[in-house]
Amino acid sequence: xxxIKIIGxxxxxxxxxxxxxxxxRALFERRKKxxxxxxxxxxxxxxxxxxxxxxxxxxxxxxxxxxxxxFCEDKILCEDEDLKNDKSLIEEFFSQLGSTTKKIECDHIxxxxxxxxxxxxxxxxxxxxxxKIYQIMGICGGLTAGILLI
Amino acid sequence: MPNEFNNAIMQTTEKIKRTLQFIPDDIKQxxxxxxxxxxxxxxxxxxxxVLFVCESSAVCDVLPKxxxxxxxxxxxKSLALLCKNSVYLHEAEIKQGFISLPNGxxxxxxxxxxxxxxxxxxxxxxxxxxxxxIGCANDLFPxxxxxxxxAGPPGSGKTTMLRDLIKQLSNGECGRxxxxxxxxxxxxxxxxxxxxxxxxxxxxNSGDKAAGTQMALRTMFPNFIAFDELGxxxxxxxxxxxxxxxxxxxxxxxxxxxxxIFTRELIMKIINSGAIKTVAFLSQNLGEKPLIxxxxxxxxxxxx
Numbered sequence: 001x002x003x004i005k006i007i008g009x010x011x012x013x014x015x016x017x018x019x020x021x022x023x024x025r026a027l028f029e030r031r032k033k034x035x036x037x038x039x040x041x042x043x044x045x046x047x048x049x050x051x052x053x054x055x056x057x058x059x060x061x062x063x064x065x066x067x068x069x070x071f072c073e074d075k076i077l078c079e080d081e082d083l084k085n086d087k088s089l090i091e092e093f094f095s096q097l098g099s100t101t102k103k104i105e106c107d108h109i110x111x112x113x114x115x116x117x118x119x120x121x122x123x124x125x126x127x128x129x130x131x132k133i134y135q136i137m138g139i140c141g142g143l144t145a146g147i148l149l150i
Numbered sequence: 151m152p153n154e155f156n157n158a159i160m161q162t163t164e165k166i167k168r169t170l171q172f173i174p175d176d177i178k179q180x181x182x183x184x185x186x187x188x189x190x191x192x193x194x195x196x197x198x199x200v201l202f203v204c205e206s207s208a209v210c211d212v213l214p215k216x217x218x219x220x221x222x223x224x225x226x227k228s229l230a231l232l233c234k235n236s237v238y239l240h241e242a243e244i245k246q247g248f249i250s251l252p253n254g255x256x257x258x259x260x261x262x263x264x265x266x267x268x269x270x271x272x273x274x275x276x277x278x279x280x281x282x283x284i285g286c287a288n289d290l291f292p293x294x295x296x297x298x299x300x301a302g303p304p305g306s307g308k309t310t311m312l313r314d315l316i317k318q319l320s321n322g323e324c325g326r327x328x329x330x331x332x333x334x335x336x337x338x339x340x341x342x343x344x345x346x347x348x349x350x351x352x353x354x355n356s357g358d359k360a361a362g363t364q365m366a367l368r369t370m371f372p373n374f375i376a377f378d379e380l381g382x383x384x385x386x387x388x389x390x391x392x393x394x395x396x397x398x399x400x401x402x403x404x405x406x407x408x409x410x411i412f413t414r415e416l417i418m419k420i421i422n423s424g425a426i427k428t429v430a431f432l433s434q435n436l437g438e439k440p441l442i443x444x445x446x447x448x449x450x451x452x453x454x
Contacts, residue, residue: 053236054235054236055236098238099229100238101241
């Protein structure tokens, strides 16, 4: 009976720690994905500045690593749980592309890069502030629940 | 031809596409232009006549009660769609008032242009449907050697005839295979590679026709050099150089009436240079045979 109790408690502790780690990992994932978007946007800027490719080809090439972006008929959707805070920014950026001159397109991209960098900075602050907290909360929560169960 | 019409409307908004795809096939077959204007009804040019499109996809020659009206947003969206959502790629063309379409079509655009010459607000779009009429230049190829100028008013089929003539010369349909160099400044002759110009044709996509002609002359050693819309003194000079090099030129020129042939300075200059031996005048009536004017007839001004 005691052994079963111990196993149960361990299971609770491990599960809670795992959830905490997942939450913490999501912050790192967000940063990683935002960096991929930033790389893509910089590449897109270069493609548009070169003026050799149509927009859909330029986007496909520039964002080939961003598998979390879904290319629909005439819009691009960001369906990723890690980027839920950045979804509207990214989708709005793509919806405004392609209807104007090279100079204005480049200005639009530069403006987006600035906004994206703010989000990136925010995500880095989140990592610093929240990542450890989530992990500790997971372990502590698990231990508390375990003690209560005993 | 309905396919060409359907291809042309693919690059418009859903509403326009949905309405135009159901217009009668015989209209689609003869349609030369689709005109979209801000806040105005959609018009078609069919055999030179203006027809209005109703919301029900019916077509009539008087303004109907329920015409298909184009909003500003739809016009703006159509412009973006015509550019395949890549307006930045068509900046140079838009500054000149047109957008090259796939399959040799061309859309004319107008509206408000800024000081840099860029369109900032579109008010009208004219989608011209490119046609390939096989054999339409049958009457012209005997006159191609020695230089041929195809003259006619806008919409008379000059480019269509030029395209067919190039193809016939290149494919050996005139008795032997000729090397033809095409200077396609706006992609209208070759349709950006989509239209067949024959097996022995080299296409130079150069915005500067005079420079393109020089390039073709020096590098491709053609029997014929063809380009659309002769218009500048530089182009005239390059035509003269081709003549001196023994290469025949085939080109087109806008010309409202046959009388204009004798009064237009540019046309007379090119004829007097000897680089053009024949002028083919096309009337607005599509299908009508071209009026052939030989060098001596023009010099003697027999039609004036």
